[in-house]
Amino acid sequence: MVELVLRMAQAGTLESADCLVTVVPAEEFRLDYRGVNRKLFGERTRKLVMETLERTGFSGMQVTIQDQGALELVIRARLETALRRAVGEV
Amino acid sequence: MNFVKNALGRLVPVGVDGVGAFSPYEGAFARVLKGAPWPAAYPVRKPEPPSRSKVAPSLKTAIERSGLENGMTISFHHHLRNGDKVIPLVLETLLQMGFRDLTFAPSSIPDSHDCVADYVRKGLIRRIWTSGARGEVGRMISRGEMEETVIIRSHGGRARAIEEGSIVIDVAFLAAPACDALGNSAGCSGKSACGSLGYAITDARFARHVIAVTDNLVEYPLHPHISVPQHLVNQVVVVDSLGDPAKIASGAARITRNPLDLKVAENAYRLLAASGILAPGCSFQVGAGGASLAVAAFVRDHLKEKGIQGGFGLGGISGYMAQMLEEGLFRALFDVQSFDSAVTGSMVKNRAHMEIDPSWYANPMNQGCLVHNLDVVILAALEVDTDFNVNVMTGNDGVLRGASGGHSDTAAGAKMAIVVAPSFRGGVPTIKDRVQTLVTPGETVDAIVTERGICINPNRADLWEAAKKANLPLKEITDLKKEVERFTGVPEPVEMDMDRVVAVVEYRDGTLIDSIYRVKE
Amino acid sequence: MRGMRSMLYIPGNAPGMIQNAAVFGADMVMIDLEDAVALSEKDAARDITAGFLRHYDFGDLPVVVRINGADTPFFEEDLEAIVPLKPFAIRLPKCQDPSDVLLADSRMTEIEKRHGMSGGLVPIHAMLESARGIENAYAIATASSRVTALTLGGQDLTADMGIQKTRDGWELFYARSRVVMAAKAAGIAAFDTVWTDFNDPEGLFREARQIVELGFTGKAAIHPSQVDVIHRAFRPDEKEVRKAERIVAAAAEAERQGRGVVAVDGKMVDAPIIVRARHLISLAGLYGMEGGEAQ
Numbered sequence: 030m031v032e033l034v035l036r037m038a039q040a041g042t043l044e045s046a047d048c049l050v051t052v053v054p055a056e057e058f059r060l061d062y063r064g065v066n067r068k069l070f071g072e073r074t075r076k077l078v079m080e081t082l083e084r085t086g087f088s089g090m091q092v093t094i095q096d097q098g099a100l101e102l103v104i105r106a107r108l109e110t111a112l113r114r115a116v117g118e119v
Numbered sequence: 120m121n122f123v124k125n126a127l128g129r130l131v132p133v134g135v136d137g138v139g140a141f142s143p144y145e146g147a148f149a150r151v152l153k154g155a156p157w158p159a160a161y162p163v164r165k166p167e168p169p170s171r172s173k174v175a176p177s178l179k180t181a182i183e184r185s186g187l188e189n190g191m192t193i194s195f196h197h198h199l200r201n202g203d204k205v206i207p208l209v210l211e212t213l214l215q216m217g218f219r220d221l222t223f224a225p226s227s228i229p230d231s232h233d234c235v236a237d238y239v240r241k242g243l244i245r246r247i248w249t250s251g252a253r254g255e256v257g258r259m260i261s262r263g264e265m266e267e268t269v270i271i272r273s274h275g276g277r278a279r280a281i282e283e284g285s286i287v288i289d290v291a292f293l294a295a296p297a298c299d300a301l302g303n304s305a306g307c308s309g310k311s312a313c314g315s316l317g318y319a320i321t322d323a324r325f326a327r328h329v330i331a332v333t334d335n336l337v338e339y340p341l342h343p344h345i346s347v348p349q350h351l352v353n354q355v356v357v358v359d360s361l362g363d364p365a366k367i368a369s370g371a372a373r374i375t376r377n378p379l380d381l382k383v384a385e386n387a388y389r390l391l392a393a394s395g396i397l398a399p400g401c402s403f404q405v406g407a408g409g410a411s412l413a414v415a416a417f418v419r420d421h422l423k424e425k426g427i428q429g430g431f432g433l434g435g436i437s438g439y440m441a442q443m444l445e446e447g448l449f450r451a452l453f454d455v456q457s458f459d460s461a462v463t464g465s466m467v468k469n470r471a472h473m474e475i476d477p478s479w480y481a482n483p484m485n486q487g488c489l490v491h492n493l494d495v496v497i498l499a500a501l502e503v504d505t506d507f508n509v510n511v512m513t514g515n516d517g518v519l520r521g522a523s524g525g526h527s528d529t530a531a532g533a534k535m536a537i538v539v540a541p542s543f544r545g546g547v548p549t550i551k552d553r554v555q556t557l558v559t560p561g562e563t564v565d566a567i568v569t570e571r572g573i574c575i576n577p578n579r580a581d582l583w584e585a586a587k588k589a590n591l592p593l594k595e596i597t598d599l600k601k602e603v604e605r606f607t608g609v610p611e612p613v614e615m616d617m618d619r620v621v622a623v624v625e626y627r628d629g630t631l632i633d634s635i636y637r638v639k640e
Numbered sequence: 641m642r643g644m645r646s647m648l649y650i651p652g653n654a655p656g657m658i659q660n661a662a663v664f665g666a667d668m669v670m671i672d673l674e675d676a677v678a679l680s681e682k683d684a685a686r687d688i689t690a691g692f693l694r695h696y697d698f699g700d701l702p703v704v705v706r707i708n709g710a711d712t713p714f715f716e717e718d719l720e721a722i723v724p725l726k727p728f729a730i731r732l733p734k735c736q737d738p739s740d741v742l743l744a745d746s747r748m749t750e751i752e753k754r755h756g757m758s759g760g761l762v763p764i765h766a767m768l769e770s771a772r773g774i775e776n777a778y779a780i781a782t783a784s785s786r787v788t789a790l791t792l793g794g795q796d797l798t799a800d801m802g803i804q805k806t807r808d809g810w811e812l813f814y815a816r817s818r819v820v821m822a823a824k825a826a827g828i829a830a831f832d833t834v835w836t837d838f839n840d841p842e843g844l845f846r847e848a849r850q851i852v853e854l855g856f857t858g859k860a861a862i863h864p865s866q867v868d869v870i871h872r873a874f875r876p877d878e879k880e881v882r883k884a885e886r887i888v889a890a891a892a893e894a895e896r897q898g899r900g901v902v903a904v905d906g907k908m909v910d911a912p913i914i915v916r917a918r919h920l921i922s923l924a925g926l927y928g929m930e931g932g933e934a935q
């Protein structure tokens with residue numbers, strides 16, 4: 030049987046139009062959304078992060094996003110990659 | 120503060136404390152066409168007895184002799200751009216001498232001068248009247264740190280304000296890359312050469328006291344070119360260096376290689392070509408870089424290919440335009456401000472490359488400014504709205520990060536004013552329902568060109584016809600807005616403190632076109 | 641007619657580039673999960689590409705996705721993620737023989753079934769990048785009805801052959817001819833390889849003219865500035881277009897009169913000539929050449 034474990038993981042870059050997403054397993058959900066669009070898309074980003082976590086079955090996650098002006102679909106894709114990378118085999 | 124709605128529906132104050140009453144904006148040419156006599160106020164100056172030298176022993180002495188007192192107004196030009204050391208030097212000296220509450224009224228504030236914010240905080244500067252504010256200065260103003268309302272003016276507007284006495288400059292500190300002992304000054308030679316000294320000319324004419332600051336005292340008389348003649352200069356101060364030559368005269372502006380900017384520029388060029396405006400004798404103005412400058416490259420190829428000679432280039436002149444003059448693609452250049460090193464040589468070599476002052480350039484209230492003869496201007500934008508209004512002052516976060524410059528002047532005057540911008544930047548759409556800060560009114564903007572389509576102002580049915588005939592990628596601005604929002608989303612509105620006006624935007628005719636509010640943390 | 645003259649390559653892990661891909665006027669776009677993406681970022685590129693296919697409206701711009709080959713650990717997951725999103729085609733790299741196509745074909749069929757996809761299968765563009773692949777061109781082209789194009793991978797092919805790719809391109813003449821011939825025989829499209837020197841648009845134009853004359857449907861572009869150059873190379877000759885219009889008109893006239901024989905300028909014109917004339921007129925339409933169909 031394969032044992033899975035959650036660990037810290039990252040996806041994306043700090044290039045323009047991209048974002049760097051870091052996920053760290055935690056007791057509860059927390060979002061730290063930084064970057065140029067912090068105030069302009071704060072609500073939107075919060076919603077998409079929560080929706081993605083729910084959809085992928087992760088609850089306790091500390092999510093940090095350093096946004097360099099990425100589209101919503103890019104943030105979502107980077108988060109999905111980070112979450113998948115967070116799951117490792119022991 | 121009491122407010123009134125202007126003709127564009129923007130709330131603007133009826134007056135600014137310590138400055139006076141203001142009228143609300145009524146239309147791009149409303150005041151000009153009213154034809155009411157417009158005052159010109161020459162300063163009261165004492166005659167200078169005959170002398171052979173106006174060189175003061177030090178900057179400090181010159182200031183003492185200038186009669187400058189607390190609460191007075193000082194001015195500078197911004198021709199030394201980000202290499203300027205004169206503004207910080209003078210401000211520091213004034214601070215050391217114990218001055219307070221001065222009105223700082225330069226033609227603009229170079230990006231590099233974050234230090235101005237410190238001088239505000241230390242009490243040296245109480246008011247700022249400028250064309251632009253960026254960096255720490257912009258942030259400071261947007262945070263509401265200044266008690267007095269900042270006044271933003273266009274280049275033409277500042278010239279008008281000076282000439283009518285709305286700005287009374289008590290002491291003008293004019294950096295002069297070449298200067299003789301009696302104050303004859305020029306900008307196109309010397310180790311700190313900056314090209315045109317246009318803004319200095321108007322300040323020198325109307326300031327109560329003029330101090331030329333130079334790092335290159337030449338043998339009398341300065342020749343062959345004099346921008347500011349000796350009879351307007353009171354004193355001369357010699358310093359080691361006016362600034363960093365590498366940043367004053369940066370390398371010749373190159374055409375961008377960014378494919379997105381090139382696409383925008385290409386679309387703008389196609390519109391110009393379809394409109395038929397690129398005919399012999401046409402006149403042209405472009406920006407310093409990016410898509411705006413790249414349009415010049417397309418136009419240059421067009422003129423060469425068709426063997427057309429343009430009338431004049433105007434600006435804001437970069438090396439690229441100087442090269443076009445050299446190639447005979449223009450008959451002349453009118454230069455109010457030189458953008459790069461390549462221009463300095465052109466001014467010296469070519470008599471058709473002429474220096475102008477900002478009133479000649481863009482003051483709408485004189486007997487004919489140059490922007491009113493302009494055929495084409497290509498302008499940038501931070502954001503635009505569906506009424507074709509343009510914001511070049513505040514960013515997506517509501518913070519001051521731009522300059523009015525010649526934007527509203529050239530848009531009003533030019534036969535064809537084209538705003539070029541990417542349809543979205545940093546994930547945020549460029550086209551909004553309503554711009555945060557209205558600097559250039561939509562009625563003066565003929566087209567907004569993006570990489571995803573060309574939007575023609577409904578008031579230009581003729582242009583729309585020509586563009587349609589040429590099969591250009593036309594889009595309704597509301598459609599393009601929606602198209603972009605489909606993948607960017609609609610940004611949440613920035614929270615502004617509507618009770619606190621930190622700056623007002625004066626239109627070129629002296630009326631108020633918009634207010635800038637404090638940004639909530 | 642939708643053009644297929646240019647295919648702009650975009651790295652799959654570069655959202656900044658994908659979001660602007662549609663702007664440069666390329667007839668098609670290829671998002672690359674293979675050579676343009678580092679090994680450690682294959683998963684990220686896949687997620688980004690899938691995200692764009694799912695949420696970004698490319699309009700009528702065909703988007704091809706080059707997946708990683710069957711000899712990599714990424715092949716299965718690439719197909720799994722991308723096929724259900726119905727890209728214009730899957731570009732299958734390093735096809736050596738028909739079995740490579742059949743393997744992908746069966747995987748894709750299985751994925752499509754599982755997703756209840758109907759209304760057309762996702763096509764395959766087979767990339768030939770080795771000596772074996774070139775020699776097997778026709779067999780690969782006809783291995784499955786999914787295959788709608790052959791593409792030449794000049795970089796890998798010359799490496800496989802142990803030769804240099806030169807500015808002149810002579811060394812690729814046989815390979816190009818073989819690819820085009822096989823494609824035409826199979827009734828599918830043929831795409832030419834990349835021109836890597838984007839500071840040499842003259843060289844690109846020359847090479848593009850050459851491959852147009854050889855009969856290629858289109859060519860790869862690795863930089864937006866190459867798109868216009870390629871389109872210029874495909875622009876048909878004005879006189880040829882006029883002649884084509886006369887041929888098509890004559891054919892229509894003959895049809896109306898119930899005649900079997902078509903004559904233009906005193907010469908008999910066969911069916912294949914008429915087909916070519918129609919194609920030329922469609923191509924001319926892309927350039928707004930008078931008389932051609934407006935795009």
